[in-house]
Amino acid sequence: MFINKLIFQIIPEPGQRQIALERGDVDHLPYFALATSSIDPLAKNKDVEIVDSVRPALGEIIAIVNLRHPILGNKAVRKAIAFAIDRDVIVKLALSGRGRVATGPIRTDNKPFYTADVPKYPRDMAQANKLLDEAGFPRQSNGTRFSIKLTYEGAGEGGALQAAGEIMREELRAVGINLQLQPPMRRGGWIRFRN
Numbered sequence: 001m002f003i004n005k006l007i008f009q010i011i012p013e014p015g016q017r018q019i020a021l022e023r024g025d026v027d028h029l030p031y032f033a034l035a036t037s038s039i040d041p042l043a044k045n046k047d048v049e050i051v052d053s054v055r056p057a058l059g060e061i062i063a064i065v066n067l068r069h070p071i072l073g074n075k076a077v078r079k080a081i082a083f084a085i086d087r088d089v090i091v092k093l094a095l096s097g098r099g100r101v102a103t104g105p106i107r108t109d110n111k112p113f114y115t116a117d118v119p120k121y122p123r124d125m126a127q128a129n130k131l132l133d134e135a136g137f138p139r140q141s142n143g144t145r146f147s148i149k150l151t152y153e154g155a156g157e158g159g160a161l162q163a164a165g166e167i168m169r170e171e172l173r174a175v176g177i178n179l180q181l182q183p184p185m186r187r188g189g190w191i192r193f194r195n
Contacts, residue, residue, distance in 0.1 A: 082121035094163035
């Protein structure tokens with residue numbers, strides 16, 4: 001079978017993407033193009049095929065940290081953030097339970113390369129607060145320690161990545177970190193290639 005024509009449509013609104021798929025106006029939507037809560041309703045449509053897998057390729061939610069940032073360059077701060085974020089909640093709420101908490105960038109089913117022998121950071125608010133205090137970031141009179149920004153990919157995405165950012169914002173607020181969510185960007189806006 002040969003393809004004579006391929007059209008890429010830009011549909012910024014997630015609800016409109018779902019409608020376009022249901023009506024047959026588009027033939028394919030990639031992972032994270034819709035909120036995971038849309039999967040079950042779409043699965044009831046006999047004209048739509050859902051290819052659903054646990055943690056598909058390029059289906060990870062990864063936080064990339066700027067180590068040159070004056071606050072995030074501190075290893076204790078990064079560890080505190082890791083202890084403050086409940087990854088199980090992100091899988092449950094942002095991914096509607098469709099996924100697994102990772103221990104690193106290698107999938108658990110990639111046996112030759114995967115190891116579980118890595119540091120793990122279960123949610124531990126006491127440890128997060130202790131690390132932040134020891135790193136020299138005590139709570140201010142308004143209850144916050146500092147502000148950082150999170151920019152996530154997927155302009156107008158409104159799905160799993162945005163939901164994950166909102167969950168992280170609330171969890172970090174509990175330890176005094178003000179996480180500011182930046183308007184989403186397309187991949188080309190935040191990835192740079194260096195020589």
